[in-house]
Amino acid sequence: MPAAPALITALEQMPFAQTISESTWMFPCFETLHVLFLTVVVGSVGMMDLRLLGLGSKDRAISELTRSALPWTWTAFGFAALFGLLLFTSKATTYWNNIPFRIKMLCMVLAAVNMVVFHFFTMRNISSWDVGKPPAGARAAGVISLALWITIVATGRWIGFTT
């Protein structure tokens, strides 16, 4: 296994990381909570993506759907990230060297970039397509987001089969 950066090794050796690693119940519990919150993140993001693609919630305005779904997304994401970080610390060097884990992290960064572009650029003229068919840029944001989040779930599952 290639050497991980000193910061990653130090993280793994911290007392709380050791406690999680040595405990018989902490890892399964944190993993369960990570999966639970991730399901809500993926479900609420998927709902917005399908609306952008014109495949679901067609009777709802995009701005209204986004307003009601985003609090769910961010709250769940906060908890999923917290428990994900705790899981990571318990086997930091193993995860650092794991290819599916790296793809998962890359996809999360790309999903964040996609969201920023959508909110600050594509959504600027939302009033003209809020209740109708979204323009190509918005549909593209929906496809990219959906593909990235499906990959995040898939690579997340693959981590379990490759560590």
Next chain:
Amino acid sequence: MIQAFSDWLSATQLSQLFANLGWFVPTVQTIHILAIAAVVTMLSMMNFRLLHITSSGPSLKRLAGGYVPWVWRFLVILLVSGILLTITEPNRELMNNAFRLKMVLVLVLTILTFVFNSAFRKDAEYWTSSPQRRFLGGTIALLSLVLCLCIVAAGRLIAYV
């Protein structure tokens, strides 16, 4: 009896075919998790509305009208992907207490969703028309949320029990 069935299933050509495909289990599990994500999110949004924890956005009637048909579709995907996983690893699933608990909880959740939706389809105001029904609706919503939580937990714990 379950052990005998599990042994028979794991000896079938189909089970061995799936088990020998390295990508099969992770792929089907991914589809299973995506379908769980859809069901848990839609049920949670409806239940939070029924419990008056959230109040903005469309009415419960509009939410249920849009979500419930999709909940049933995703439940079918869950059933099919779950059956495929069980065929591939019968002993891991059928002989596992977390799996058995999950199946019981899924059954209860399906019945609750059916009861909630049957009354709702006949009368959109059914769950809000009297204090008793509001209490019953709230109880069903709370139970449904707890069941979602326990089903996800039991599903993940299959790997550890």
